[in-house]
C-alpha cells in the first residue's frame with residue numbers, strides 16, 4: 001500500500017494541545033542471511049552460486065543487501081499471476097501447537113484451553129463478561145488497576161528506560177491494557193474523540209487476548225513495548241508540535257494492534273506450508289495484512305468508533321492499514337529511500353498530509369524494531385526472546401523435514417551473530433535517518449545504546465566457545 005495521500009476527515013483533526021502533552025563467527029552472518037531470513041530472498045552466497053560464483057568484497061555487501069531488498073517485490077507473484085503451489089503444502093503443520101514441540105495438545109488435556117484460538121466474535125460468546133457493562137465511570141476502570149507500583153511506573157511512562165517486563169508483573173499480566181488505556185487518557189484522546197472508556201477497555205482486552213501468549217517474542221508484551229516506544233516518539237517536538245489528534249490516535253492504535261494474532265513463524269514458513277493466509281494475501285505482506293484485518297475486526301466488534309461518521313471510520317481503517325503494512329520488514333528499503341530523499345532535499349513538510357503520513361509510517365517502523373536501541377538490560381531480553389522464536393521455527397521445520405530457514409538453526413546460528421547482523425544491516429540504517437529527522441537527545445541516546453549493544457554482541461560473537 002502506498003502512502004495514504006488523503007487528509008483525515010475527522011472533525012477533530014487538529015494538533016493535540018501542548019498542555020495535554022506536557023501533562024502528563026564462524027559462520028559469518030552477512031547481509032545475505034538477513035536478506036534471506038527477513039526478506040524471504042536468496043542469500044548473496046546463493047545468488048553468487050547461481051551466477052557462477054561472482055565474488056564480492058565486504059564493501060559490496062551492503063549494496064548487494066540493498067539490491068536483494070529491492071528485488072523482493074519483483075520476485076513475489078503479482079496479483080494476476082497464478083498462485084505457486086507451496087513446496088511443503090503436503091506438510092500438516094499444527095499451527096495451534098507451534099511452540100509445543102512435544103506434539104499437538106489433546107482436547108481436554110491440561111493447557112488445552114489456553115491454546116484454543118477462537119475468532120474474537122466466538123470469544124465473546126464464550127466470555128460473556130467481556131460484554132457486560134460496567135456501570136461506574138472511567139475512573140473506576142483506572143482505579144482498579146492502579147496499585148501503587150503501577151501508578152509509580154506510569155508516572156514515568158515517557159522514559160526510554162521504561163521496563164515493560166516489570167510493568168507486566170506489577171499489572172499481573174495486563175500491561176498492554178493498562179498502559180494503552182493510560183496513554184489514551186494522557187494524550188487526551190479519550191476526551192477529544194469522545195471515546196466510551198468501557199468500549200476502549202473492552203477493545204484493549206480483546207487486543208491483548210488476540211496476541212499468542214506462547215510466542216516468545218510476538219506476544220502482547222512486544223505490542224505493549226512498541227506502544228510505549230510510540231508514545232516516547234509522539235512526545236518528540238517534531239511530532240508533538242505538528243501531528244493532528246487523529247494522527248496520534250492512529251499511531252497508538254497501530255502500535256498496539258500491529259502484530260495481532262501473529263503465529264510465531266514468518267511469512268516464508270506460511271508460504272512454504274501453504275497456509276491459507278498466504279493464499280489469501282497472495283504471498284505478499286501476508287502477516288501484516290492479517291494483523292491489519294484483525295485490528296479492523298476488533299475495532300468494529302468493540303464499537304469503539306461507532307459514534308464517528310462512517311466515512312471517517314473507513315478513512316481511519318485505511319490509514320491504519322498503511323501504518324501496519326509499513327512494518328513489513330521486507331519493504332524497509334522502499335520506505336527508507338523515500339524518507340532519505342526528502343531529508344536530502346530538505347523538503348519534508350509536516351503541513352503536507354502525505355508527508356506527515358510518511359513520517360508516521362517511519363515512526364511505526366522505528367517503534368517496531370527499537371528493541372536493540374533499548375538499554376542492554378531490556379534489549380538483551382528481547383534478543384533472547386526473538387532468537388528463541390526463530391529457533392522454534394527451525395525446530396518445527398526440522399521436525400517436518402523442511403529446509404531450515406536462515407537464522408532459525410540453533411545448531412549453526414547464535415544470538416550474538418543474529419543480533420550483530422540485525423543491528424548493522426537493519427536497525428542502524430533506519431535510526432540514523434531518524435536522527436536526521438528528529439535530532440533530539442532521545443535519538444542520540446537510542447543510537448548510543450545501539451552502538452553499545454552492537455559492541456557487546458560483536459565481542460560475544462567472536463568468542464570461540466559462545467553458543468548464545
Ligand SMILES: Nc1ncnc2c1ncn2[C@@H]1O[C@@H]2COP(=O)(O)O[C@H]2[C@H]1O
Pocket residue numbers: 038259287327328329368369371372382383386418419422
Ligand atoms: N532483536 C532482534 N533481533 C533479530 N531480529 C529482530 C529483532 N527484533 C525484531 N526482529 C525482526 O524484525 C522483524 C520486524 O517485523 P516482524 O515483527 O514481523 O518480525 C521481526 C523480527 O523478524
